[in-house]
Amino acid sequence: DTGVSQNPRHKITKRGQNVTFRCDPISEHNRLYWYRQTLGQGPEFLTYFQNEAQLEKSRLLSDRFSAERPKGSFSTLEIQRTEQGDSAMYLCASSLEPGTRSEQYFGPGTRLTVT
Amino acid sequence: AQKVTQAQTEISVVEKEDVTLDCVYETRDTTYYLFWYKQPPSGELVFLIRRNSFDEQNEISGRYSWNFQKSTSSFNFTITASQVVDSAVYFCALCSMDSSYKLIFGSGTRLLVRP
Numbered sequence: 001d002t003g004v005s006q007n008p009r010h011k012i013t014k015r016g017q018n019v020t021f022r023c024d025p026i027s028e029h030n031r032l033y034w035y036r037q038t039l040g041q042g043p044e045f046l047t048y049f050q051n052e053a054q055l056e057k058s059r060l061l062s063d064r065f066s067a068e069r070p071k072g073s074f075s076t077l078e079i080q081r082t083e084q085g086d087s088a089m090y091l092c093a094s095s096l097e098p099g100t101r102s103e104q105y106f107g108p109g110t111r112l113t114v115t
Numbered sequence: 116a117q118k119v120t121q122a123q124t125e126i127s128v129v130e131k132e133d134v135t136l137d138c139v140y141e142t143r144d145t146t147y148y149l150f151w152y153k154q155p156p157s158g159e160l161v162f163l164i165r166r167n168s169f170d171e172q173n174e175i176s177g178r179y180s181w182n183f184q185k186s187t188s189s190f191n192f193t194i195t196a197s198q199v200v201d202s203a204v205y206f207c208a209l210c211s212m213d214s215s216y217k218l219i220f221g222s223g224t225r226l227l228v229r230p
Binding site: 031033035040041042043044045048055056089091093095098102103104105106108109 | 119148150152157158159160161162165206208210212215216217218219220221222223
């Protein structure tokens, strides 16, 4: 088990471009979460999946953001028409069925810079 | 609404000193979970501990110890005999079934351990 992986680690894009990030969770984990972290702040929840179903989206997730988790394995987060305010670290985490084992394990993140 | 407050923005200590990181939380849920994560300069969030709301027993793991007090809604983290490698940002977080187990993070405490 290699833990949660994310690609790319860094992405620099020009305003208005579309970007897509990928997250590969720990294999036996059926829950997958996306968070966003800006400088000096704690991570903020964006959305989560239970297997392939997207069950909740934060108000932070504007209609320019879309996430998928086909077949309940890896997930992608796409941002369309990027804005400078989208610059942040995008973190993916996975966990077992929540309850007594609800700890989430995080990937290394994708740092997005919009110029 | 749920909230986590880490009032200490930054703490600086000399190696071998003991240091306590404070965490105060707010929730109306009767069953919830508290966490501490470490974020070293590399950026990846590392899970340290999970505590269930129905288990107020304090925990010790090596140089780390955690003091959970429901009466004061606090979940403090103490590092004994700090080391330079402990330098990082530490986040306290909260989740519950009623909030879909999404993590609510505090703003973090940056710990600097000087040699």
